[in-house]
Amino acid sequence: MAQYRVVSGSVALITIQNPPVNALRAAVREGLFNTIKRASSDPQVRSVVLSGHNGTFCGGADIKEFGNVSLPGPHLVEIFQLMEDLVKPVVAAIEGFALGGGLELALACHYRIGHSKAKVGFPEVNLGLFPGAGGSQRLPRLVGVPAALDIIITGRHVAAGEALKLGLLDRVIDQNTVDAAVTFSKIQKCTSPPISGKPLDNHRLGNRPCPPLENMDAFFEEAMKRVHSRARGAVAPITCVQAVRGAATLPFHKGMELEKMLLGTLFNSAQAQASQYCFFAERAGARWSMPSGARWDTCKAKPISTAAVIGLGTMGRGITVALARAGLSVVAVETQEHQLAEAQRAVSRMLKGGGRVSYSPDLQAAAEVDLVVEAVFEDMAIKEKIFKQLSEVCKPGTLLTTNTSTLDIDRLASCTRDPQLVVGMHFFAPAHIMRLLEVVYGPRSSPEAVATAMQLGKRMGKVSVAVGNCTGFVGNRMLKPYLEQANFLLEEGATPELVDAALEEFGFPMGVFKMSDLSGLDVGWRVRKEEGLTGPGVTAGQPMRIRHGRRYSPLGDLMCEEGRYGQKTGSGWYLYDKPGGRVARSDPWLRNFLEQYRARHGLVARRISQQEVLERCLYALINEGFRVLEDGIAASPQNIDAIYVFGYSWPKHRGGPMFYASQVGLARVLEGLNHYHQAHPDVPHLEPCSLLRRLVASGSPPINKWSEVVKGHRSQL
Numbered sequence: 001m002a003q004y005r006v007v008s009g010s011v012a013l014i015t016i017q018n019p020p021v022n023a024l025r026a027a028v029r030e031g032l033f034n035t036i037k038r039a040s041s042d043p044q045v046r047s048v049v050l051s052g053h054n055g056t057f058c059g060g061a062d063i064k065e066f067g068n069v070s071l072p073g074p075h076l077v078e079i080f081q082l083m084e085d086l087v088k089p090v091v092a093a094i095e096g097f098a099l100g101g102g103l104e105l106a107l108a109c110h111y112r113i114g115h116s117k118a119k120v121g122f123p124e125v126n127l128g129l130f131p132g133a134g135g136s137q138r139l140p141r142l143v144g145v146p147a148a149l150d151i152i153i154t155g156r157h158v159a160a161g162e163a164l165k166l167g168l169l170d171r172v173i174d175q176n177t178v179d180a181a182v183t184f185s186k187i188q189k190c191t192s193p194p195i196s197g198k199p200l201d202n203h204r205l206g207n208r209p210c211p212p213l214e215n216m217d218a219f220f221e222e223a224m225k226r227v228h229s230r231a232r233g234a235v236a237p238i239t240c241v242q243a244v245r246g247a248a249t250l251p252f253h254k255g256m257e258l259e260k261m262l263l264g265t266l267f268n269s270a271q272a273q274a275s276q277y278c279f280f281a282e283r284a285g286a287r288w289s290m291p292s293g294a295r296w297d298t299c300k301a302k303p304i305s306t307a308a309v310i311g312l313g314t315m316g317r318g319i320t321v322a323l324a325r326a327g328l329s330v331v332a333v334e335t336q337e338h339q340l341a342e343a344q345r346a347v348s349r350m351l352k353g354g355g356r357v358s359y360s361p362d363l364q365a366a367a368e369v370d371l372v373v374e375a376v377f378e379d380m381a382i383k384e385k386i387f388k389q390l391s392e393v394c395k396p397g398t399l400l401t402t403n404t405s406t407l408d409i410d411r412l413a414s415c416t417r418d419p420q421l422v423v424g425m426h427f428f429a430p431a432h433i434m435r436l437l438e439v440v441y442g443p444r445s446s447p448e449a450v451a452t453a454m455q456l457g458k459r460m461g462k463v464s465v466a467v468g469n470c471t472g473f474v475g476n477r478m479l480k481p482y483l484e485q486a487n488f489l490l491e492e493g494a495t496p497e498l499v500d501a502a503l504e505e506f507g508f509p510m511g512v513f514k515m516s517d518l519s520g521l522d523v524g525w526r527v528r529k530e531e532g533l534t535g536p537g538v539t540a541g542q543p544m545r546i547r548h549g550r551r552y553s554p555l556g557d558l559m560c561e562e563g564r565y566g567q568k569t570g571s572g573w574y575l576y577d578k579p580g581g582r583v584a585r586s587d588p589w590l591r592n593f594l595e596q597y598r599a600r601h602g603l604v605a606r607r608i609s610q611q612e613v614l615e616r617c618l619y620a621l622i623n624e625g626f627r628v629l630e631d632g633i634a635a636s637p638q639n640i641d642a643i644y645v646f647g648y649s650w651p652k653h654r655g656g657p658m659f660y661a662s663q664v665g666l667a668r669v670l671e672g673l674n675h676y677h678q679a680h681p682d683v684p685h686l687e688p689c690s691l692l693r694r695l696v697a698s699g700s701p702p703i704n705k706w707s708e709v710v711k712g713h714r715s716q717l
């Protein structure tokens with residue numbers, strides 16, 4: 001766990017060994033504690049080098065241990081103090097990553113030498129924590145308060161070059177880092193009078209004062225304001241500011257006491273648990289499986305080096321950029337000449353002149369590629385035609401994928417020669433930025449096709465989740481009842497402002513109505529027309545607020561009929577200063593419109609609380625999530641949560657909808673749904689799904705045990 005060797009005659013080389021990232025689990029902490037003591041008392045040893053096995057220094061504390069009430073083995077703070085106090089120079093040899101507790105370990109060393117490709121950082125804030133093993137106190141003393149606060153609050157990875165400039169690293173080298181650190185440590189020994197300890201004092205960060213900061217009060221006030229407005233209810237970023245303020249104002253030992261107290265408030269908090277759950281949910285998608293039993297570890301991906309993107313609207317352009325950035329050679333096809341020229345300019349701008357992209361107005365240009373992503377207009381007839389053509393044009397074995405967000409993958413597959421080569425690759429806008437990729441398999445998609453799309457997602461840096469084929473797949477299927485509830489709430493007396501405020505306070509960056517204005521109200525309108533819910537498909541005399549015997553809200557359709565498509569037309573649920581404007585203002589027209597609508601339909605507006613908004617919107621969405629599990633469309637609640645956190649901006653500190661349901665308590669969610677369904681019996685989305693009932697009847701097991709209940713439940717359906 002921590003290997004000890006004496007090298008070069010007098011250097012104790014301590015190597016952390018805990019693959020894959022050398023996380024500091026109990027046995028590693030034990031090993032570090034013992035080897036530091038050994039180096040201290042070994043008369044042959046004059047200096048110490050600390051390194052990580054297999055090219056990674058240390059990925060920090062072991063997140064898997066965090067569920068424990070008290071962590072076993074020696075505490076990191078104790079180990080780091082022992083190391084800092086050592087009277088022999090200690091040098092960190094940093095290759096790969098030094099993150100979280102790994103960077104705190106390096107800060108407790110007297111010197112830090114990094115490889116030019118190394119990355120350091122404090123990502124704890126993403127786990128609902130902050131650097132609570134001395135990092136919040138030592139980093140500001142080394143690099144100053146503003147730089148330290150930025151690193152701690154953002155959780156970003158700092159490249160070696162920047163770390164050198166900040167003074168976080170003493171040297172950056174391109175050669176073998178351990179060898180360089182060994183040589184460096186011996187020089188320190190030669191220039192330092194032996195064993196007195198005094199010459200190292202300036203390198204013990206705990207002994208140093210924080211570099212002074214002018215206008216400190218104003219600086220921290222401003223920082224706190226910024227964090228409050230961005231944190232959207234997350235507590236960890238606020239604690240980061242409090243801890244760094246402690247470093248700037250208190251002596252080290254007092255700062256450490258404050259750090260301990262603050263960490264105590266976060267460590268087992270609901271937000272920390274939710275954020276840490278997200279860490280593992282993000283990675284769980286890679287271990288995909290299909291109902292056929294095909295799995296990630298038994299299916300091989302096809303090699304892909306060339307791709308074609310068909311259709312260069314906003315999505316197609318983003319997809320082209322994402323593929324090119326992943327190193328593929330891309331043919332971008334758009335039949336409309338003016339759109340092609342515009343897309344070429346936009347893609348070049350985004351790629352800043354890099355990437356291998358060629359452009360063509362002709363589908364024939366896709367003849368030789370390994371994979372196609374179709375990203376044309378969301379219209380089944382057009383897509384079917386393109387898939388037929390692609391099937392004739394492309395070389396045998398080309399994977400044909402579609403970016404459709406709702407349409408039937410299997411229907412598209414049936415237009416092709418090789419339906420097993422067809423899968424969905426559902427990107428999220430903007431496609432070159434948003435992390436999520438839903439990889440949708442149809443009943444005939446081959447495991448190899450799924451493996452290839454998943455592998456490509458990984459190359460693009462996406463969080464890829466394999467899901468089954470149904471209308472809307474996982475994400476949009478669950479979104480439908482959420483949007484529906486928001487519209488019903490408007491009918492009953494709420495305003496877009498009230499609904500959005502509740503959701504934004506919950507932690508979404510944008511409420512549902514601001515989000516609809518951003519994406520364009522016409523998108524859903526077109527889908528509803530295709531589904532025959534509105535437009536010419538609706539039979540004359542059909543009541544406006546009922547479809548297929550269920551409650552229906554035509555509000556979105558009426559807005560579109562008024563030409564209010566959202567930001568793009570300058571008005572939607574809100575008013576904007578111009579078409580394309582971004583700042584939403586309340587619109588008196590809308591208030592009037594809603595009043596008239598309610599009067600026309602005999603609806604009496606009532607006061608609606610934020611709690612009702614949250615419960616109806618979120619519980620309806622969660623209920624559909626249980627149906628998705630029940631139908632086997634998603635393989636696990638973790639997959640659903642990853643989709644929501646990385647594709648729909650569900651707040652990470654709430655852990656995704658299914659995790660949130662487990663935190664609220666399944667019985668309470670069930671009770672809420674029962675209550676709202678009784679009040680609205682014509683809304684099937686509010687009727688609790690049978691899997692939820694069964695989970696509650698099974699005693700509401702923790703989320704990692706749901707799969708057993710799901711299996712039993714599905715076998716009986």
Ligand SMILES: CC/C=C\C/C=C/C(=O)SCCNC(=O)CCNC(=O)[C@H](O)C(C)(C)COP(=O)(O)OP(=O)(O)OC[C@H]1O[C@@H](n2cnc3c(N)ncnc32)[C@H](O)[C@@H]1OP(=O)(O)O
Nearest residue numbers: 021023059060061062063064097099100101123132133283
């Ligand atoms: C008690 C004291 C309290 C506070 C002080 C200290 C707190 C901390 O240190 S919290 C931990 C801070 N560190 C991190 O947040 C780093 C987390 N890891 C990563 O960001 C990445 O893993 C990486 C950048 C280090 C490497 O990325 P990559 O090469 O893409 O690998 P993976 O992310 O797929 O990870 C591989 C494998 O390792 C598991 N893992 C990674 N880090 C940890 C960890 N710190 N603890 C436990 N497990 C870790 C990860 O889950 C992957 O395994 P699975 O595929 O099985 O999930």
